[in-house]
Amino acid sequence: MPQQLSSKDASLFRQVVRHYETKQHKKGIKAADQILRKNPNHGDTLAMKALIISNQGQQEDAFVLAKEALKNDMKSHVCWHVYGLLYRADKNYEEAIKAYRFALRIEPDSQPIQRDLALLQMQMRDFKGYINSRSAMLQARPAFRQNWTALAIAHHLAGDLEEAEKVLTTYEETLKTPPPVADMEHSEAVLYKNTILSEAGKVDKALEHLEKVGHRATDVLAVMEMKADYLLRLDRKEEAEAAYTDLLERNPENSIYYDALIRAKGISEDDHKALKAVYDSWANKYPRGDAARRIPLDFLEGEDFKQAVDAYLQRMLKKGVPSLFANIKTLYANSAKRDTVQELVEGYTSGKVQNGEANGDQNEFLSSTYYFLAQHYNYYLSRNLSKAMESVEKALELDPKAVEYQMTKARIWKHYGNVQKAAEEMEKARTLDAKDRHINSKAAKYQLRNSENNKALDNMSKFTRNETVGGALGDLHEMQCVWYLTEDGESYLRQRKLGLALKRLHAVYHIFDVWQEDQFDFHGFSLRKGMIRAYVDMIRWEDRLREHPFYTRAALAGIKAYIQLHEDPDLVHGPMPAGTSREDDTGEDSERRKAIKKAKKEQQRLEKVEAEKREARKTATAVKGLDGEVKKEDADPFGTKLVQTPDPLNEATKILTPILEHSPQNIEGQLLGFEVYLRQNKLALAQKCLSAAHTLNASNPTVHVQTLRLRKALDNPREPLTPEVSESVNAELEKLLPKSQNLDEWNKNFLSVHKDSFSHIQAALASRQLINPDSKAQNENDLATALGSNDASIESALAGRELLNEWRSEQATKQAYAEKAKGKWPESSVFDLE
């Protein structure tokens, strides 16, 4: 039994609840305090007060109060409900569910408690619980369509499509007359039912249903798409052709429609003539479109290709379409096409233009052509950087203010391996159009690649709301600017400033947490809105959220940072020279001691600068967030806490797990997974990663080295392995590298197979070093020789330099290697010594 209040206080209590609902928190607290003066132990009032102050952001005090409330009145559903709400606000969903359950046991008919429980069950994907909750809610209020739809969703997501369909049909049958077309909730529910039918594989039934009800659905495009899709799947070709024709008439810029149309028409892939005729008819019909002109270039060959691509190129060059090259480069996988394009466009520069005089500005045509050539010779399949530079200079001569041309110049420098020149040229491009954020973003990105983090942020600040807490960087966090945070983190990682690197990368992981959390409000909202198909798609997307390449990229960088930190704990102080370790520490004056000292000093300097910046911000603006709530400055702006973790490898596994779960096809994830697990002596997990990587690409050079490392770890484990692990890992590894295999021979064989690839040579040398540590001098020699091979690229040369660090090679050896690389790529800056 809840504690009784006098009638005056009871009415006050109702006011408290009302104030809470209308978010009049101060009034709510005042009324609650008034009750508590006479009834200091009144559980429900204490609980309501806790709820209000939790909403004001005082989470800790709220919990204290809510516990006191419960102590006073264990049998109050209000107290338990509030307790659950506080846990919910804390994102401790499991405890929240427990509390709601207690509340519901006391008050089984409470709709609000039932509803809050259901929302959490959905968030937690407890479908069984959700079905129960939604069934109870339906029973309580069967007149509400939402309740039927919700139960259908519950069954649908739990995988019971039959039951989901049945629930929807049951409700439909209660409708005496069809609701008007304007009833969006109905319209969406009908289409939702249709997608369930199709998902259950009953495509024919779905089509039949759609034909009966689809004309009343307001989402006209969706109905057309569904119908076309079903018809094609049912092989009803003529009708499918008509359906895709309708779709193309709405939107001729969707290659998926053309693919489907061709299938429906039953035109063979080899019948280029017939295919071309189809595309030509659409190009004639929509002369301003691109798709119908561009797609035939994919399948046409020889003279036909030449004619078509010639017309295409000239048309686009005359229009000065900046994305022309991006649109063409995918053809270069076919080298004959690549050569044809090159020949044609080179011809344009010497006046070989068909159709007589270009009616536009001849200058613009010519500058567009040089711009195209610059990109062409900058592309990896047709690279000739000096020609690229020559072309871009000519383009710029004709049009010195063209931002795109200047951007390409910067990209050419990037491919020269000169990040400094690249950043400078991109900055020039930025000043050509200072009001454009796109070029501003690119300039900042190139500065980050050149380790100019402050300059980059300064550029970014020209487009951020700098009055945000934390200034420009604060705004980039708040607006979830993932690309910048990732680039900045990677930049710090390259500089071996791991605190800041981890700081930025963790900001990205946090954004993904926020995105996951974002769905919560929609569990209720979407039911009210009735847009069920979009809601269900959203739920499924959330379930694979961290499959997104944005996550993978940031996570891979974070794992690398943690591995480095594990390898060299002194990195906690700041950047340490690569290729040395604590063991090299020889005394008070060692390089390492000096580096630590220097890093600590730098850290102090940064802290001072940051403190000054904050002081300036504080006086400049009142610090308030968007919603008026006070936001605090970051307590750990340099990631010091992150980098001080006692167990970097364990931290690494936390960000690794989503990659292995959602993106197992990402070979880099598997390779880094191996690195983490091997260092943790978790050989079974390391083996799993290795086997997965091997399946993805058996001839990957890193797979070769890792196979050897696992063999050695297994033969000489750092800590004893359980017989089960030892046996299972052995059995798997036996397939890749049998125990009986002579390692030298195995490695030699690998080298002879891949003798023309610099990356594979590196793998073989790394392996030889592991098999025979005395071979170091020879390995260093062979590495330097291989650097001279044609296959060596700037990227693989940088990887080779890392190898020297791993081997702890002498400074002189490293310098000789860098000089040789610099000789090979004289324009580069990346081999310059720091």
Add this chain to the structure above:
Amino acid sequence: MVDIVPLSSYPSYIDLLPGIQTCNITNLPENYFLKYYLYHALTWPQLSFVAVVRPKNGYTQNTGRQAGGKPGSGDLSGQYPKVVGYVLAKMEEEPTDGLQHGHITSISVMRTHRRLGIAERLMRMSQRAMAECYRANYVSLHVRVSNNAALRLYRDTLGFQVENIESKYYADGEDAYAMRMDLSPMWVDWSAIEKADREREQKENGEAADEGDEVGDLGKKDAEKMVKVKMGRALGVGDLVEKNESQA
């Protein structure tokens, strides 16, 4: 090659949301939380569209994550082609003039993909959906007075008209043209659909003609009364109110 696809209708390309957000913050100073994009995608799923670069080898078919996926229409779930443009659109929730109308919250196309007509295509798709799905009377938008390229597109190509100038609309102090365009010519005749259905039903049921007519007329009046689409009720979703469209 660039494909124009719906954001969150059928098939759903909702996986592209982070890419859309990146496209926006790369190009424009007016930025939003992902939740605000989600709010658009889940409230008016028919109105927003995305421009993506077709992957080199086409879209890989759905690998069967969901039983009976959507093989015909190139389901993009779990694929992440590059987003080079988007239009984020909505219906005005509380129209001050009482007229149902659409609004372009944000539209942008990457600088590297301009002059291909992508923005025009995105706009046309969204406008048509506003008219068909919601009977929007018109669509409104704001554009910087200095943005000539956009102004040409809206006014000359699409047929928008300048309503008025909103002083200091943008955070940096620049004025905006408030523009709008009539959408009623694209409306679908819902009452005709309802009438045709009633007549067909009567025929199928073989009821007496006069009785049928009467029911039909009554129904028609109802239908006209019902033409207004229910909107704006229970906006909810926490913070997703206009202020997040942060001009401030």
